[in-house]
Amino acid sequence: MSIILMLFSGMLFGSMTLGILISVILALAVYVTEIISAKAIGPLFEKAKSFSSEGLMVIAVYLFVYVINYGKHYHSPDEFTHWGVFLRETFRLDALYVTSPIGIVHKDYVPAITLFEALWCKLSFRLSEANAYRGMQMLQMSMLLPMICNRYSKDDSYKKLIGCIKAFVTFSIPLFLTGLMFYHTIYQDYIYGVLVFFCMWIIVTGDNSRHELFELTLAITILLMAKMTALAFLPMIVIFYVVYSLFYMDKVAGRNSVLQTLLQSVIVTAIPLIVWKIYNVFSGKYIGGNTAIGAGGQSYGGHNLGTLIKVFSHNGSIAYQNDVEKSYIDAIFSRGLVGNVPYAQIVVIIVALLLAFSFWGVEKCYARKVRITSLWILLAGLSYGLLMYYLYMTGFSEYEARQLASYDRYMGTFVVTAIFLALGVVFYFTKTSILVIKMLGVVLLSNIIFFGNCEQILPGNLTDSEVLYNQEAEHLKNSVPEDAKVAVIIKNEMAIAEDVLTFYSFPITIGVAYPNDVKDDLNRFSYDYSDEELAEFISEYDYVYFMNIDEKFIDRYSDIFEKPEDVKRGEIYQVTYEGGKIVTY
DSSP: OHHHHHHHHHHHHSOHHHHHHHHHHHHHHHHHHHHHHHTSSHHHHHHHHTTHHHHHHHHHHHHHHHHHTTTOOOOSHHIIIIIHHHHHHHHHHTSOGGGOSSOOTTTTSOOHHHHHHHHHHHHTTOOOHHHHHHHHHHHHHHHHHHHHHOOSSOOOTTHHHHHHHHHHHHHHGGGGBTTOOGGGOOOSHHHHHHHHHHHHHHHHTOOSOHHHHHHHHHHHHHHHTTOTTHHHHHHHHHHHHHHHHHHTSTTOOHHHHHHHHHHHHHHHHHHHHHHHHHHHHHHHHHHTTOOSTTTOOOOSTTOSHHHHHHHHTTOSOSTTHHHHHHHHHHHHHHSEEETTEEHHHHHHHHHHHHHHHHHHTSOHHHHHHHHHHHHHHHHHHHHHHHHHHHHHHHSSOHHHHHHTTTHHHHHHHHHHHHHHHHHHHHHHHOSSOHHHHHHHHHHHHHHHHHTSOGGGGSOTTTTTOOOTTHHHHHHHHHHSOTTOEEEEEEOSOOTHHHHHHHHHTTTSEEEEEOBOSOOSTTOTTOBOOOHHHHHHHHHTSSEEEEEEOOHHHHHHHGGGBSSGGGOOTTOEEEEEEETTEEEEO
């Protein structure tokens, strides 16, 4: 709820803090109402005691998240180009990042996840990279804890033991996924998958109550405000909601339930879409029609029925479609996402295991619920595969499409959804199969020990996590004023150097040149500048920073400087362009 309040307070009043204050007041109002309703505090304490195990679990999860993120720092390119910038601008301006006056890549991205990260940083009284990780992970934990703590059976036998094993199994799953380093990233592909799972979890465990309707509407709203492709999941979720409510939910009977279900399906569809539309109209005032890199990003307007027909009709308008299609199909059936298991096999295995569970692991009265859930996983998995195929043809450059850019992360989104949904169904409908859960725990433990990426759950000070290019950024900030424009000369550095330096040197404006006649992994953006071209580039800035140069650069370009002896690695000079030479001060 806090995310939605922050969203609307940001749009209406330009303040995130106001939304946080309103959410705190509402939370306190609920507690006061409970006390008034109970007419005494005693009964509330008794009620709280019944949830003592869940409370301890929340405390344990918080401590776990706090400790594993101690000393961690950003390390991936997109954290520096936009995800980290989104959070910094939201926190710095106390406003939606789309209103920021600076140019940001993918500025039109919907902001739900960033808002929760900002909420966590606000409540922690500090913007830090570790707190950004904690915010995202606590959002994930808040959606997974109901699966751990909630069971269809109310039998409390071995409750604490089962809870601990469930928590271990659940929180270990991210360690298996290729390309999704969840415990050390603010990339949003993983949390997106958890959000889809949570919407499905609400339906599968729902009781057709007003509370379920409110919770599902809120969850779908946040889902749509978390990722552009969430629009494709909306019909998948709503159709399942209608079918499950009419034919599989316990409290369904007669024509009134049909009308009620249809009305509820309209509510869970319309309200999220209205909120989504309101935000897009609002963001359009700051982005307009410009969705180019550096100003906007991925736009919604480029996707329509005509584009869909063009892709799936193979009309030849996409010259590279056959090549990308071959690579994509090959990846679907052979590129490992969990160990060496590819996307198609993961979906089929999960569906097969759920069907087997419905016959031999659950009471007959619940078997139908498990089977319809397995059918949804199969159909949604197929639909998501087609969606990503379509997006590779329309939403990426030819180079990115041919490389299947970020394939592991994007396909991992639905893998996360499917795994957690299957696991949630097993947890929820298994009455007392402690042995099964123990076996799952043992299998996961053995795999984590031998194959899992455990480094991401260790504190940063134990894994030597460091601020990338910290010395260079600090040197720059200590040498020039905040409003300076600096030409940075880089050779033999990974492309991430530019992104990191831009991020950490803010608000200094930098432009980077990669003068080199060699192209390799360290020099992907290198260009063989002529003397005149490099001099013209530097002359457009107030300062020049020779961040990383070598003797070859000095020999080649020193003549364009009035004082060639000033051309030294690590030096920063104020510059002017006089008489065809760069003058350094």
